[in-house]
Amino acid sequence: MYRTNTCGELNASYTEKNVVLSGWVAKIRDKGFVVWIDLRDRYGITQLVFDEERTPKQVLEQARGIGRETVIQVSGTVIERASKNPNMATGDIEVLVQKLVILNEAMLPPFTIEDETDGGDDLRMKYRYLDIRRTPIKNNLVFRHKVTMEVRKYLSGQGFIEVETPYLIKSTPEGARDFLVPSRMNEGQFYALPQSPQTFKQLLMVGGLDKYFQIVKCFRDEDLRADRQPEFTQIDCEMAFVEQEDVLTTFEGLTKHLLKEIKGVEPTDFPRMTYDEAMQRYGNDKPDIRFKMEFGELNAVAQHREFNVFNSAELVVGIAVPGAATFTRKEIDALTDWVKRPQVGAKGMVYVKCNEDGSFKSSVDKFYEQEDLAKWAELTRAEAGDLILVLSGETNKTRAQLSALRMELGERLGLRKPDEFAPLWVVDFPLLELDEETGHYHAMHHPFTSPKPGQLDLLDSDPGAVRANAYDLVLNGNEIGGGSIRIHDKEIQAIMFKHLGFTAEEAKAQFGFLMEAFQYGAPPHGGIAFGLDRLVAILGGQETIRDFIAFPKNNSGRDVMIDAPATIDQDQLDELGLKVR
Amino acid sequence: MYRTNTCGELNASYTEKNVVLSGWVAKIRDKGFVVWIDLRDRYGITQLVFDEERTPKQVLEQARGIGRETVIQVSGTVIERASKNPNMATGDIEVLVQKLVILNEAMLPPFTIEDETDGGDDLRMKYRYLDIRRTPIKNNLVFRHKVTMEVRKYLSGQGFIEVETPYLIKSTPEGARDFLVPSRMNEGQFYALPQSPQTFKQLLMVGGLDKYFQIVKCFRDEDLRADRQPEFTQIDCEMAFVEQEDVLTTFEGLTKHLLKEIKGVEPTDFPRMTYDEAMQRYGNDKPDIRFKMEFGELNAVAQHREFNVFNSAELVVGIAVPGAATFTRKEIDALTDWVKRPQVGAKGMVYVKCNEDGSFKSSVDKFYEQEDLAKWAELTRAEAGDLILVLSGETNKTRAQLSALRMELGERLGLRKPDEFAPLWVVDFPLLELDEETGHYHAMHHPFTSPKPGQLDLLDSDPGAVRANAYDLVLNGNEIGGGSIRIHDKEIQAIMFKHLGFTAEEAKAQFGFLMEAFQYGAPPHGGIAFGLDRLVAILGGQETIRDFIAFPKNNSGRDVMIDAPATIDQDQLDELGLKVR
Numbered sequence A, B: 001m002y003r004t005n006t007c008g009e010l011n012a013s014y015t016e017k018n019v020v021l022s023g024w025v026a027k028i029r030d031k032g033f034v035v036w037i038d039l040r041d042r043y044g045i046t047q048l049v050f051d052e053e054r055t056p057k058q059v060l061e062q063a064r065g066i067g068r069e070t071v072i073q074v075s076g077t078v079i080e081r082a083s084k085n086p087n088m089a090t091g092d093i094e095v096l097v098q099k100l101v102i103l104n105e106a107m108l109p110p111f112t113i114e115d116e117t118d119g120g121d122d123l124r125m126k127y128r129y130l131d132i133r134r135t136p137i138k139n140n141l142v143f144r145h146k147v148t149m150e151v152r153k154y155l156s157g158q159g160f161i162e163v164e165t166p167y168l169i170k171s172t173p174e175g176a177r178d179f180l181v182p183s184r185m186n187e188g189q190f191y192a193l194p195q196s197p198q199t200f201k202q203l204l205m206v207g208g209l210d211k212y213f214q215i216v217k218c219f220r221d222e223d224l225r226a227d228r229q230p231e232f233t234q235i236d237c238e239m240a241f242v243e244q245e246d247v248l249t250t251f252e253g254l255t256k257h258l259l260k261e262i263k264g265v266e267p268t269d270f271p272r273m274t275y276d277e278a279m280q281r282y283g284n285d286k287p288d289i290r291f292k293m294e295f296g297e298l299n300a301v302a303q304h305r306e307f308n309v310f311n312s313a314e315l316v317v318g319i320a321v322p323g324a325a326t327f328t329r330k331e332i333d334a335l336t337d338w339v340k341r342p343q344v345g346a347k348g349m350v351y352v353k354c355n356e357d358g359s360f361k362s363s364v365d366k367f368y369e370q371e372d373l374a375k376w377a378e379l380t381r382a383e384a385g386d387l388i389l390v391l392s393g394e395t396n397k398t399r400a401q402l403s404a405l406r407m408e409l410g411e412r413l414g415l416r417k418p419d420e421f422a423p424l425w426v427v428d429f430p431l432l433e434l435d436e437e438t439g440h441y442h443a444m445h446h447p448f449t450s451p452k453p454g455q456l457d458l459l460d461s462d463p464g465a466v467r468a469n470a471y472d473l474v475l476n477g478n479e480i481g482g483g484s485i486r487i488h489d490k491e492i493q494a495i496m497f498k499h500l501g502f503t504a505e506e507a508k509a510q511f512g513f514l515m516e517a518f519q520y521g522a523p524p525h526g527g528i529a530f531g532l533d534r535l536v537a538i539l540g541g542q543e544t545i546r547d548f549i550a551f552p553k554n555n556s557g558r559d560v561m562i563d564a565p566a567t568i569d570q571d572q573l574d575e576l577g578l579k580v581r
Helices: A057-064 A121-126 A135-157 A198-206 A244-263 A275-282 A329-340 A370-379 A395-412 A490-499 A504-517 A532-539 A570-576 B057-064 B121-126 B135-157 B198-206 B244-263 B275-282 B329-340 B370-379 B395-412 B490-499 B504-517 B532-539 B570-576
Strands: A018-030 A034-041 A044-051 A071-080 A093-104 A180-182 A190-192 A211-219 A231-240 A272-274 A315-321 A350-354 A360-362 A387-393 A423-427 A432-434 A441-443 A470-475 A478-485 A525-531 A578-580 B018-030 B034-041 B044-051 B071-080 B093-104 B180-182 B190-192 B211-219 B231-240 B272-274 B315-321 B350-354 B360-362 B387-393 B423-427 B432-434 B441-443 B470-475 B478-485 B525-531 B578-580
Touching: A018 A044, A018 A093, A034 A057, A044 A057, A044 A071, A057 A093, A135 A211, A135 A244, A135 A532, A135 B135, A180 B180, A198 A211, A198 A231, A198 A504, A198 A525, A231 A244, A231 A532, A244 A423, A244 A470, A244 A478, A244 A525, A244 A532, A272 A275, A275 A395, A275 A423, A315 A350, A315 A370, A315 A395, A329 A387, A329 A395, A350 A370, A360 A370, A370 A387, A387 A395, A470 A525, A478 A532, A490 A504, A525 A532, A570 A578, B018 B044, B018 B093, B034 B057, B044 B057, B044 B071, B057 B093, B135 B211, B135 B244, B135 B532, B198 B211, B198 B231, B198 B504, B198 B525, B231 B244, B231 B532, B244 B423, B244 B470, B244 B478, B244 B525, B244 B532, B272 B275, B275 B395, B275 B423, B315 B350, B315 B370, B315 B395, B329 B387, B329 B395, B350 B370, B360 B370, B370 B387, B387 B395, B470 B525, B478 B532, B490 B504, B525 B532, B570 B578
Parallel strands: A044 A093, A272 A423, B044 B093, B272 B423
Antiparallel strands: A018 A034, A018 A071, A034 A044, A071 A093, A180 A190, A211 A231, A231 A525, A315 A387, A350 A360, A350 A387, A423 A470, A432 A441, A470 A478, A478 A525, A578 B578, B018 B034, B018 B071, B034 B044, B071 B093, B180 B190, B211 B231, B231 B525, B315 B387, B350 B360, B350 B387, B423 B470, B432 B441, B470 B478, B478 B525
């Protein structure tokens, strides 16, 4: 037996007890006549003490020679500490060691195993197994486990069953790129790894399993942006015999359960907002509603003067930054530079300071009267002491720019509080999205999303106006889940495929099995999928998903710890009938 | 709202209630003045009634025209049935329908959706979504969900955390074949899909997460034998600071929990048997101990006469088949033919009938006296009325043959009762296994398994004699789990790699990250992995794993429903820099 207790367990109630502990040497302090070692395991740190009076001489010598991160086992007696540490669970006691066994030596680690480490990202990733020893990362992984357990408990309690769908499936070139898996037994043929279990969960609905979920890995071979992973985890869910309202209610229930069990927060019913409203009020389909700074559209009150920048703009829109009238000219210039960066792309920015005395001072005083600016303040809901920032131009771009500015200011002003949770349903998404490069429309969610009843005819006349039975769950400015009511009628599905530019042959080759299944009695159904990595990060009060994944990949899709991907043996290629170009 | 209740829910207490149900038309009986429809959903079947007196005329007409598997929604009133069906949960009532909505038409399905279907395996697999509507398959999937929930509840309650390890890892040509995934971003390089998370779970132990589990898909590109799948699911577990006893106790606890919660069975502590003992007593390292027929080794009492077949054999071994003395000559001949089939490979079989009067009648009466046969009966524990069957030849082969015969007879005699559960630990497996073709030893479990203390020296002198800290959990003649205490010392690991024929370079290229990790303080650790597909099947009283997998592949590794694998577009290949030969 390697231990009687863990390093996070002992307190004053164990005084005088003989215990055996095992763990890693986190720290060692040698005061000559006495040596202290902090022994660490998953559960905490316990202070070990060795002294000249009470410890066998050779054990004291052993302790002296020991290096950090050595794995040891000690036997000893729990004693009360002379100077207690109220910040540690085990801070009232220490263990007076009688016997020490070195279980494994350790080389000096490449970075310190402490909450704040000196290791950079690359080093931490290469030695991820050491990084995981650090409390913040370890806690993130334990936290992730708690979240998935609660998800499963809740959904199972609601009658959902978890069904494993296959990983070796078929490539569908539409959408993001698939990872492919050459088949040896079927030479020249390939499996694909699933981008999501979408079609399988729909087939389960056809199969009558009316409440399905699965916590499942999904794969997308995309050029990785920051904080995207080629393999990621979804909480994938589907229900049959449901309308949109049923789905929203069920998964609002799940989210409330998580907030309550994991964070001790009991939110009221989640607000709902249409996509159009979200775009108008926040310039964003995943607004962070923890803070205001809602958009005020100013066309009516800004396009009647000689200021041509505004007069020629499709949209003039502003936000009121609370208490920011005190920003210096230099600070405002810096903000202007920030919105003009290529990543944001604004041409310029107009500001209005709302003075405490009710007067306004703006960068366009030349063009506008105080009464004009008062109207701007009204529309942006600015109060005395606020700073109004105004952008203008093409509607969609301007909204995106102002949304970026709003989020940046929310961050800088500390309004995005990690311990505050503001969930929001965004509903009525457009069915189709115009690809500006090709001029073609493609499915905003996926080709199985159903249009709103009665809008099928619009597909020809005004495709961009068609709204879908599609919804996103937004938490603190992040989309944590998205879903839709699916098409369950094979005729409508065929019309959709046609409008998405599939020939009948292409639709049959790629989704024939689904179309065929729909002939045998498909029930009305719909669902949702949550991005687990992000959900866990946000519940954990952070936004970097990588710290919540045990073994993440870097931005080139590499696992630098195991050094994958890698070249393979020629005979492996030969067996697959493949040649590398 | 599509329904107020499910089709498995209504009983007499709902009488007079108005309800809305949705589901599939399972059966329709038209008696002219009255029409009955059995409406089916996941939860059961409810009888709908339409009659000329009480049902609106057009609704009755609608019901008449309806085909099987049509998806419908009905509104009506729960009424008591005239003739109740005590075999159905809803058998006391029926729903008198007022309104019927056809939610989706259905073509005639290619096989009947009933417990006993007329669909063959191939057809069922092609239309798996219809097969899943059948109660036995649906129940299997729900059952699988229950098992995984209980596994998670139990392990989480014991302090284990579930950690997701990556699916895109690195190929290790040793062992079974990997499925490979070409990398587009790193052209000419490949990921591999994991055969198991073995190295990652060991790294988690190095990382201090001392109790890990994961229910995880694993992949092996093997030529598929019956009832093997290229993707399969493991309950993968690892613990640090443990000895073999700790692992056995923990997972015996898990297995007892499952037997109790899932099957209502409370077994005593699991018996343990060494590998050597299992081979000697049952000729098998995964004996089914639900029934006896233990091996009796007969060399000492069968090699002293003129019967050369036995005299020249390395092993003469028999079993006593209970009550089989009544077998006819024809039946015994058929059994002899059975063991002589190439799949079993025996040269012949000797039998001894133990007559009720205490005399013996054997096929070798020419060579042996009654007193010889009496000794055979003693050693095989045969009683009056039993039939002793004896094989001989090279030890390992003969044991395997007799084991096959024992299992076959257990099956035929109804001794392998599906509702009886007989778990067993088999321990002290050999560390190495001789590959008869190459003459090389390879790891019986895997290269990370630790030898028994003090046996390292034997690696040179008598490699086959080295025993490992390795164990299997056997249930009803199936290995449901296997594991070991791992090597945590980099020197011993290096010795093992050398003995397994790895050069230092090969070991470094394939397992360098693990060897490196072991330098930074690896704790003693060990674990186990359960084959979930098989575990679920056996708990479900069956042995065919395919019926417990939602979307299984066939013996050529094909998913015949979605028709995968498949050829892919040339530009997908181009992007990967690959050519098909």
